[in-house]
Amino acid sequence: EALGELPPRWFDEGYAQYAAGEVGGGGYLETNLALLFRRMPTFAGLDSAFTTRSSVGADAAYRLAALAVTHLAERDPERGLTLLFRYWPESGRLDGAVRRAYGVTLDEVERDWQRRARWEAGALALAADVSLVGVVALVPLVPLWLSRRRRTRERLGAMRAEEARLEAALAGDAIDALLRPRELPRGEGGVPPR
Numbered sequence: 001e002a003l004g005e006l007p008p009r010w011f012d013e014g015y016a017q018y019a020a021g022e023v024g025g026g027g028y029l030e031t032n033l034a035l036l037f038r039r040m041p042t043f044a045g046l047d048s049a050f051t052t053r054s055s056v057g058a059d060a061a062y063r064l065a066a067l068a069v070t071h072l073a074e075r076d077p078e079r080g081l082t083l084l085f086r087y088w089p090e091s092g093r094l095d096g097a098v099r100r101a102y103g104v105t106l107d108e109v110e111r112d113w114q115r116r117a118r119w120e121a122g123a124l125a126l127a128a129d130v131s132l133v134g135v136v137a138l139v140p141l142v143p144l145w146l147s148r149r150r151r152t153r154e155r156l157g158a159m160r161a162e163e164a165r166l167e168a169a170l171a172g173d174a175i176d177a178l179l180r181p182r183e184l185p186r187g188e189g190g191v192p193p194r
Contacts, residue, residue, distance in 0.1 A: 006088055010046040014065030015081075018073065022066065040114045043068065043106070064117055071113045075102045 007015070041049060041064065049061035073080040088097035095106040102109070 002085070003088055006092065006094070008043065008047045008094070009050045010043055010061070010065040010068060011094070013050065013062055014067070014069035017062065017066035018069045018081075040118050042114075043110050067117050068113050071116060072098070072102075072109060075104075075109070 041061075046061055046064055046068070050058060069081075072084065076083065083101035084097050087100040088094065091097050091100070098104065098106045098109055
């Protein structure tokens with residue numbers, strides 16, 4: 001309000017979230033999905049995303065605007081946006097105020113912000129891509145795994161049945177051997193040895 005009509009829409013919306021402490025909140029998913037297949041917008045493109053149907057959705061535009069203002073404030077950890085707000089009414093231009101407050105041009109800030117936001121979006125986009133590839137790869141493998149699991153169960157069942165049959169046969173042979181009378185070995189002349 002103190003700056004009147006000076007701030008562009010992206011700054012106004014981003015600062016509202018920054019001042020409310022909503023910068024670290026949600027919106028990451030929408031932002032990353034919006035940027036997954038689209039180019040990173042410029043500040044001017046971000047500004048138009050609030051009023052027109054652009055390549056960046058409105059939810060992503062709010063999040064990106066908040067990141068842009070946060071990025072500006074982080075350039076001076078001690079004073080944040082204080083100097084920017086002091087110099088902006090004097091120069092009447094955001095670029096002039098950014099130069100005086102932070103010693104860089106608005107174009108440099110924009111490039112740094114784009115790199116940072118793209119990196120953040122890229123991390124989630126990469127995770128989404130890897131997850132998607134994993135799901136796509138698993139879809140044809142699940143029926144094969146289930147079929148193999150069924151065959152393994154059938155083979156184990158057959159092996160257990162065969163093992164039980166062999167154990168029963170061996171147990172019967174052992175009982176027969178115990179119950180049979182033993183023949184003692186005979187020495188010469190049919191007399192058992194001592």
